[in-house]
Amino acid sequence: MKYCDAGDEFGAIAGTIAEVHGALLQTLNYCTGMAGSDNSGKQFVDTYDNAAHLAVSASSTLATACVETRNLILTGAYNHAVADANAHHSNAPQPDKPYLTPDPCLSTTVGSAADDDSDVPFGWSLVGDLIQYAWPNGKPGKLHAAANAWHNAATDYRSMTSGVARAIDLLGANRSDEIGTAVATCGQRQSDLNDLADACQTIGDACGDFANNLEAAQHQILDELGDLLAQTAGFEVLFAALAPLTETASEWVGNTAIAGRVTATASRIAEIIGSFVTRAGEFIASRVGPILGRLKPLLERLQKWVEEAKTKLAKFGKDDEPPGSNPSNTPGNPEFDKRIEELAKDPAKNGKISPQSRREAAVGLSAERDGLIPGPITRAQPGPNNEDMGEFVDADGSRWDVKSSPDVRPSYRPGAGTPLPNPQSEQDFVTMVESSLNHGEGVLLDPDGMTPGRLAQVQSLVHANPQWQGKVIWTR
Structure with a gap:
């Protein structure tokens, strides 16, 4: 068209x-x-x-x-x-x-x-x-x-x-x-x-x-x-x-x-x-x-x-509330701020909160709010051998990893918007996603740090892998 x-x-x-x-x-x-x-x-x-x-x-x-x-x-x-x-x-x-x-x-x-x-x-x-x-x-x-x-x-x-x-x-x-x-x-x-x-x-x-x-x-x-x-x-x-x-x-x-x-x-x-x-x-x-x-x-x-x-x-699409919307996953509410703090605590780093972990929390809550994954989500804890188990666990017990493939520094990094000298290659992106899937985790894709051209490129890669459907999800 x-x-x-x-x-x-x-x-x-x-x-x-x-x-x-x-x-x-x-x-x-x-x-x-x-x-x-x-x-x-x-x-x-x-x-x-x-x-x-x-x-x-x-x-x-x-x-x-x-x-x-x-x-x-x-x-x-x-x-x-x-x-x-x-x-x-x-x-x-x-x-x-x-x-x-x-x-x-x-x-x-x-x-x-x-x-x-x-x-x-x-x-x-x-x-x-x-x-x-x-x-x-x-x-x-x-x-x-x-x-x-x-x-x-x-x-x-x-x-x-x-x-x-x-x-x-x-x-x-x-x-x-x-x-x-x-x-x-x-x-x-x-x-x-x-x-x-x-x-x-x-x-x-x-x-x-x-x-x-x-x-x-x-x-x-x-x-x-x-x-x-x-x-x-x-x-x-x-x-x-x-x-x-x-x-x-x-x-x-x-x-x-x-x-x-x-x-x-x-x-x-x-x-x-x-x-x-x-x-x-x-x-x-x-x-x-x-x-x-x-x-x-x-x-x-x-x-x-x-x-x-x-x-x-x-106003676009505001006639229908997102299927999973509630005060705790909607920005502008005290409940949302509280959940961001809870979900941003990275157990792999002794509960430390960083700009990146805050962004991951926001990505997880947007997926919950939009009905992409069942809520409420919780922060994933390390496995029995202290291995990484992803970022979040949804209400059905499925684990989710937050991934991105930026070509400029994302909003939570110093110098946001500055081009990255060596963005991830297409093959490295596919390998990254497959690694999470093979580990039993779904992937929430974060567009932060992707220019429109980069976003279109990564969207094409996801589209070219139909076996990822339902397991690799774009967020906001």
């Missing part, structure tokens, strides 16, 4: 955003401290850090917006299919409700461009007290790396608009009242991607310009210091030779000559730095400054749309 294919396009786009987002963050966090702490660096940091945080936050929210766009399209397709079936009074079974992809929860933590590095080049001590500026201690190499990362992200975000165009074409092949709204939403996502790409390009340009100007200023200053050191050494040799003849006069003339040379060099270096600081301030104000005025509305618009989409999706 082309309607559903349009939704899948947005699932793929969200997965690609997660990959691009993770690669960008990885480089930016390597480039922390790139602007330094001198006068020019502080100017750059004040604007850049704000712009970088807004851009990364917009990227994370845009990934969520694409996921929710996917979910809205698929629920629209489902509602259309149900209405069509009812209109024809068909005896065919009702269509299955679509699986709603969870939010990707991408990290938005970006290291600051500020640095407190106090190292100065050899010879700076001769002129430092005579200059009103600090040594420009930014790191051009890191600035160039950040510029490349922003530019690559801009190219990638812009290329994703082709996927939106495909989704619009697919939607156009359908005839229903809501298609116009869906197409308009897709058009907004296309605009969002282009706006974010423009912002990333501009931030990258600013990093590159700052790096080039910084590099030029540092080279000029080092050349001046090199000349000063060479001439100072020459004066020392000359006046040392004259000392036996006119010792007092030689010392006075030598010190005066050196002082004059130092003062002249300090003056030229101050002029170099002053010019650099002025240029830096000009391009920061003209390039990065205006981006702040565009990024903030973009982020706010995305956040508002996501909240509205979640409100709409929250």
Whole structure:
């Protein structure tokens, strides 16, 4: 169904955003401290850090917006299919409700461009007290790396608009009242991607310009210091030779000559730095400054749309309460919080509660609430030989293991949303599931940490193993 294919396009786009987002963050966090702490660096940091945080936050929210766009399209397709079936009074079974992809929860933590590095080049001590500026201690190499990362992200975000165009074409092949709204939403996502790409390009340009100007200023200053050191050494040799003849006069003339040379060099270096600081301030104000005025509305618009989409999706399927629903397995109730604490105590770790065991407890309770396994569930205890017996035991005595196959760090881990360097292979996933089944445990699959693309891949693997039916269950 082309309607559903349009939704899948947005699932793929969200997965690609997660990959691009993770690669960008990885480089930016390597480039922390790139602007330094001198006068020019502080100017750059004040604007850049704000712009970088807004851009990364917009990227994370845009990934969520694409996921929710996917979910809205698929629920629209489902509602259309149900209405069509009812209109024809068909005896065919009702269509299955679509699986709603969870939010990707991408990290938005970006290291600051500020640095407190106090190292100065050899010879700076001769002129430092005579200059009103600090040594420009930014790191051009890191600035160039950040510029490349922003530019690559801009190219990638812009290329994703082709996927939106495909989704619009697919939607156009359908005839229903809501298609116009869906197409308009897709058009907004296309605009969002282009706006974010423009912002990333501009931030990258600013990093590159700052790096080039910084590099030029540092080279000029080092050349001046090199000349000063060479001439100072020459004066020392000359006046040392004259000392036996006119010792007092030689010392006075030598010190005066050196002082004059130092003062002249300090003056030229101050002029170099002053010019650099002025240029830096000009391009920061003209390039990065205006981006702040565009990024903030973009982020706010995305956040508002996501909240509205979640409100709409929250109503999906609410006419029927989940078959196993009760206060103890439904979030927002004191009974639920109490059971989370009980089920999160890992007996294999002396009852210790960890972020992972809390997540496992939430997964188990969602399966109970949705009627996927009979409740109430309890925490599985180690076997007679202290062997692992899975996470939970349901009301029928069946044991269940919670498993996942993320490609980004899950929500309960530091750096949530950061891509994993080596996600589990398909064969390793199959082996993991088979190991639990052979051990007498069913498997509750947790989608946390799976991008839409990864989720689709793992769902295909489960579908390709029909012998797992009823034993391997997707949760929320």
